[in-house]
Amino acid sequence: MNSPANNSPSNAVPAGDGAVWTPIAEEAERATRVLHPESLQLPRPTHRRVLTVANQKGGVGKTTSTVNLAAGLAIHGLKVLVIDLDPQGNASTALAVEHRSGTPSVYEVLIGEISIADAAVISNQSDNLYCVPATIDLAGAEIELVSMVARESRLKEALNSDALDQLGVDYVFIDCPPSLGLLTVNALVAAQEVLIPIQCEYYALEGLGQLLRNIELVQAHLNPALSVSTILLTMYDGRTKLADQVTSEVRGHFGDTVLKTVIPRSVKVSEAPGFAQTVLTYDPGSRGAMSYLDAAREIAERGAAGRETA
Template identity: 50%
Template sequence: MSPDSQSPRKTRVLAVSNQKGGVGKTTTAINLGTALAAIGEKVLIVDMDPQGNASTGLGVPRETRRITIYDVIVDGRAVDEAAVETTVPGLHIIPGDSDMSGVEIELAQADRRSYRLRDALQGQGRDGHTRYDYVLIDCPPSLNLLTLNAMSAADAVLVPLQCEFFALEGLSQLMKTVEMVRQSLNPALEIQGLVLTMFDRRSTLSGQVAADVRAHFGDKVYDAVIPRNVRVAEAPSFGKPALIYDLKCAGSQAYLKLAREVVGRERQRRLQPA
């Protein structure tokens, strides 16, 4: 067996991103992270949104967020120092808060301003042990320095796509952003997949949007479809992922299916010749 085959598996970094708001980005980051942890993966969520909703949804109160992603990006605090345990075994989060709103100004003249998150993530596990199998970055719904940091740090982008009329318009903007990042910051960035969210089986429009997206992007679209689900919507107000709040609900089961697909795609990718 070669030394390379004995080395620990590299952490896979996925930016959960869509420049259109309200598409289920944070819900997907929380519940996909929980589902990945439930099937045995070690997961870190990075809450890059100044609203800090991923942190709230995982039961991390604002008053307990002593070290946040702001401290990591601006002040150089270590990832291992900032990551906090959640109630989900195997799932950690670096919290976010409103301080992130000022990052663009504070780092205006800083060196490697677009690579701060990448440098921090590469610094974790320096003792040779990979802390996490997956890092999921919950991006803000805009193209700013935070999003650029996320995409510069990511191996791939996972795109939640709401099944509604303007979905493809928002997606085209995201694709332009990904291409821009490839050309200027991160040539290896790829699209890991698109996940259809807020799907309403009673709605003709939802079915039409889903069909259009699959026609455009083929097997880049996950088979798992996240339905509109009251239990998923309720869960964040209790500081819990949907899978902890109600494992048997349709939304939770859909995220478990998505997690298995994500892991399956990653296994296939590793088996492909370099």
């Protein structure tokens, strides 16, 4: 018969003050941070951060990452604005923000009819979380923008310091459509940073080169301050060698730009938008929710240290 001492987990290690660290204890601590957000206040950035979430490849978790990272920051004390720049309006749906045709939206902001502050709505996910919704009217905006003066800078003009000071936000996330058209160019010109979600699958890097070339063109001609500050690996399936290969390849190429946190493939993450929620409110104890909170914490810590690119 084993002695009690031999029943302790083989991978348990001392955690200081006589405590023992185990994977279960770590998961419990992470769950507590999600279920009781008041227990963790994330640090404010050294300056307001505007991040464009871009990848012209569809289905990589771009909108999902935008709303869940924003919610993770917001429920832990930071003020966040999400700008839904995708005519499909999926970010607006996930944040339970009205986006029927005729609703004040990012379309009216781009054509100069209203300000960002007038279009921003508080999400029911958190009092700290604002969203500028996208309506179907945005679908024709690219055609209308072509004839406008400074067409690439319409969003940048709207996101001026006075407008953002009025909302008092620490972070702005711009959710782009899955294309490299004029709406995405507006998002790249308006931001200081680009966050690229990359799916842990075979075609993960397909098209990434074109996105990086477009970012370089924007840097050269329209926004020299722009940088790729953050890469987030999504839809990770630990059961496959392929996921590890993609992860290693991306980390090897992009280094510390890649967040340490990897977002697992999760049914709960996929289900949440159908209930007009982020996964952090839909199932706060799930692996997906805890992973997005960890990623949000990494982003906040980088911003507070003034080292966005780690």
